[in-house]
Amino acid sequence: MNDVHTLSPEHILVCPQCDAAYILARPKTGERAVCTRCHTVLIRNKHEAGIQIIALSLAIAILIVAATFFPFLTINAAGATNSASLLDAALAFSDGPLMILSLTTAALIVVVPFVRVILTVYVLSPIVLNRTPARGAMGAFRLSEALRPWSMVEIFALGCAVALIKISDLADVSFGSAFWMFAVLVFLVVIQDNLICRWSIWDSLETPKKS
Ligand SMILES: [Zn+2]
Incomplete structure (x- = not known):
């Protein structure tokens, strides 16, 4: 009897x-497994996706660092010009009760996405190169997945756009280079997240190829 209930967990695939x-049933390379009920892609068996994910992760890491230090916006009001980077904004409240809030915000926008891409590169690089998984790769991938809801680059970008439109009545606001970096970041993060096949990564970590 090949009933789902009598099989051991590693032979069962549950739609998330x-x-x-x-x-x-393991799909062959290039094939996909799709849920028949809700059409969610369950397994994307694409080997080349690993390299694309690593490349995107490195691009995201570089953009996050650059976007933190370059000017985010320039405000021109009553003849005075002021430009600020994300770091300036985070440190502006560095004393007083708002410090915790500003540090938390900075962590959610910058640190969490940065840590996630570094963990992704760490976990995926040996898999892509057909090597044995890196030391602690399972823990690293579990941490990366746990941090996923806390990575808020896109929410930040959206919030900034709304805030800027609101203050544009009061002052002459222009976007700095970091704003455009964040705009690109949002797209890269979404593309990278869609390329990641969680089942394939767990499968590679649990049944490593002998090299
Ligand atoms: Zn489903």
Whole structure:
């Protein structure tokens, strides 16, 4: 009897969206496994995706660092010009009760996404090169997944856009280079996240190829 209930957990695949359970059949390279009930892609078996994810991760890491230090916006009001980077904004409240808030904000916008891409590169590089997984790779990937809801680059970009439109009545506001870096970041983060096949990564970590 090949009933889903009698199989051991490693032979069962559960749809993360609708909880439908399937008997695991490994798709060949280039094939996909899709949930028949809700059409969520369950397994993307693409080897070249690993290299794309690593490349995107490195681009994201560089953009995050650059976007922190370059001017984010320039405000021109009553003849005075002021430009500020994200770091300036975070440090502006460095004393007083707002410090915790500003440090938390900076962590969610900059530190968490940065840590996640570094963990992704650490976990994926040996897999892509067909090597044995890096030391602590499972823990690293679990941490990266746990941090996923706390990575708020896109929410930040959206919030900034709304705030800037509101103050543009009062002052002459122009976007600095860091703003455009964040705009690109939002797209790269979404693309990278869509390329990652979690099942394939866990599978590679649990059944490593002998090299
Ligand atoms: Zn489903």
